[in-house]
Amino acid sequence: MAARGPYAKGVAKREEILTAALEVIARQGYRKTSTKELAAAVGLSEAGLLHYFGSKEKLFEAVLRARDEADVDRFEESDLIGKLTAIIRHNSDVPGLVQLYSTFSAEAGDPQHPSHPYFVERYARLRESLADAVRARQSAGTFSPAADPEVIATVLIALSDGLQVQSQFGLPVEPADLLTQVVGLLGSAGGAVDS
Amino acid sequence: MAARGPYAKGVAKREEILTAALEVIARQGYRKTSTKELAAAVGLSEAGLLHYFGSKEKLFEAVLRARDEADVDRFEESDLIGKLTAIIRHNSDVPGLVQLYSTFSAEAGDPQHPSHPYFVERYARLRESLADAVRARQSAGTFSPAADPEVIATVLIALSDGLQVQSQFGLPVEPADLLTQVVGLLGSAGGAVDS
DNA sequence: GTCTATAAAGAGATAGAC
């Protein structure tokens, strides 16, 4: 997948920066991760770094966007609900990722935050896709038809986010296992599923 | 409950600061809330403010501690699960609270954060109390005995946290209503509940 | 209990050279 042409170097550098950002966050924590340290991690000056992303927020947003895109491709085995579980399971293996995601998205809750619109769009999109997956399972008879797909989708997202935050403070169970359990519980509630 | 004696003024001022902190966060957003602005909101200098709480983090932690304590007393009608729903419902009426809670707790996910230990303890305590409430409902026959109380407790907390984050980006349903629905679903799954 | 003053550091971003 090596890009060629005049932009090859720039593209590679961008990707190097996105990867390094997570390493820095893992090492220093999100709070203490400044453009200065981000730049140092990839052997650039602050000005050099900002040349690629314009601002710290855009950089972090780019890390998360890249993750989302990669996650869609990975884990081809099952539907989006299954994928979500796989993603949660693997997220804890990427130091810094949970810290970045939870803190950055919480900050972006402020309507003034430059990445607020990104998250509004992202959550809406994810909710719709997940609702589609619920409907598909209902058609296949593997999920209770009594459930409202939009509600289940919203719940699944909230659960993923909330479990990942909680996992940072110590959890008696693996978040991914918990999610699997809840999907089973929710899917069978209200009856009418093969058993 | 008006305190008297030599500390009365200090106590009142502390409470005034805690209340004002939420107002400032609601107005400026968490990111842009500095000790300078916090101080101005209560007519103190930065040094005057820090006299009471020592640091910005301790101040924010105190806001959250005070909330938790007040929440336990409010809403006496039902058990902790019912209370949780009532709390979620009312949290959205307090501008700045969701923003403070979600961002501050996410930041505190960093083990180096001064309030990390506070959240570790808080989540453990909340999980235990909620698990007790689940057990009580199971004994009363109003919650599926098939469910693991600790798992349900963890799920309920994650859901509350996750829904409140999501609500900042627009939600098709009221978080509290959603929580109620899920409690019903989870409580009936696995059968053996009066209906 | 509160202030002034100030430290001391760190932030994000830009201009302009190379």
Add this chain to the structure above:
DNA sequence: GTCTATCTCTTTATAGAC
């Protein structure tokens, strides 16, 4: 595409007077 240099602003926290 990258750097040096620098700006400007803001941050949290402290020392010491009142």
